[in-house]
Amino acid sequence: MKILRPTITYLLLIMTAVIVFFPVVYAFLISFMSGAELLQGKFIPESFHLENYQKAFERLPLAHYLWNSFFVSTVVMLGQLIVSALAAYAFVFIPFKGRNIVFFIFISTMMIPWEATMIPNFLTIQQLDWINNYQSLTIPFFAIAFGTFLLRQHFLTIPKELKEASDIAGLRSFKFFWKVVIPYCRTSFVTLGAYGFLTTWNMYLWPLLVTNNDQVRTVQIGLKQLQTQEMASEWGVVMAGVIIVIIPTLILLFLGQKQLQKGLAQGALK
């Protein structure tokens, strides 16, 4: 019994891990195959050459798309951190009247599906002449109720004495924020940052609407382009594109998995 249970656990862990990770491994293997190899129905490529990757970069300005995605995701991440932190600070440290009502309105915005607002938003962006512009991909996403909520929950755990002491010491709000709040709530900032970066990097519908040339187009839309162009003939090239797109976020996830798990669980439960 004592040996049996770990054995069963390991068996189940390995089996499920193989199934869950299979699509990624599959895409990786295909990214090295030529069209002929695929037609023969092979599973393991004959050699690991980088021809498909080279082709993927030749067919599309993939490097430029990658840069666009990286830039947009970073800007949204920073914007969300700043805007959410400001709001959360007001909700926790400033005892203004009507605080609960305003907070409730903030939280209730989480119930508005973004898709229900996308038509007027698209029209607004058109009127502002922000089509094919970085602004349209970043600014609308700076305010995020989830982020305010997550940070507020963590700010609330800061001992009152710290705030009082800093008031007596005459620290300005900004200094208190910089010296006390940020170090104290680092996990939540990292969680929200990683979350913001991941979701922006993976955004699909909005970039599809507001970009129609290569200028600011993100890598996700590039992937769709690649897939529609190359589908008939060269799946290897398409899969090379997939691998290129998922590597940055996978690395980010592997590095921040523990933080993300802790932070998200906190936000979900409190």
Added chain:
Amino acid sequence: MKSTAELQEKSVTKIDTKWRFIYWRSAILYLLPSIILFSVFLFYPLGKTLYLSFFLTDQQGNANVFVGLENYQYILQAESFHKSIKATILFVLYTVPTGVIISLFLALLANEKIKGVGIFRTIYSSTMGISVAASAVVWLFIFHPSMGILNQLITSIGGTSIDWLLHPNWALVSVSVTTIWMNIGFSFLIILGGLQNIDDHLYESARISGASYFYQLRRITIPMLSPTLFFVITVSLINAFQTFGQVDILTQGGPSESTNLIVYSIYREAFVNYQFGTASAQSIFLFICILIVTILQFKFGERKVHYQ
């Protein structure tokens, strides 16, 4: 004496109102960025969507003719919208329960205290780092009629290959499988976090009294985990209603509109057919659906949830 007391009171209220004003002013400064952004990109467009849903519009999205509730009448009678609703409901039923159960199973496995479990946690959560577009493209090939691994496996054991994405009955299942896979990472991470928050003492005393694994699961783990499960179910439900990318890459809503989920339907109505009025009516419909689901969840779900 009386007058000094009065005076004091007056100055206190004066200071009070002064502080109240200062608090207000600084609070507004801190909240201003959020308030402006929410107003411009959330509240205003929500109102505008409602407004547009009562109008016929031109190709630029300007409201032209007021038609009252006709857009709503039109979509509620249109066969294609019925199909879209049916597909969306089926999709929710296919993806939410299965996804949550699979993630719970994986989280229970990965919560065992054994060597090397970290690698498995990383693998299970990995799908969270894979974008909609990338996932859908990979699964598009897995479902490929001749070269895809699924049909290759089926034919190699002597079966006849299946038209995963081309048959109306299979297409929605295929999109659902893709979606479940994509969502495993997030649900798994949240549930694992919930499991790790459960107090170890509870299990210790159960073990001492000789309770079996499944008894512990039923009597300790699931009840203690209920707030987390509740959260995961709500998020999965809302996500299912908002599905777009998989449909766009895998099926474009076809075959014969069997995978034309509601957001895809809105997208086509607005940005392919330029019918912003009816598209807005559909958007309001989506908004109300999500509102009802969230309210129902909180009303009925909350009662069955056990908080620590």
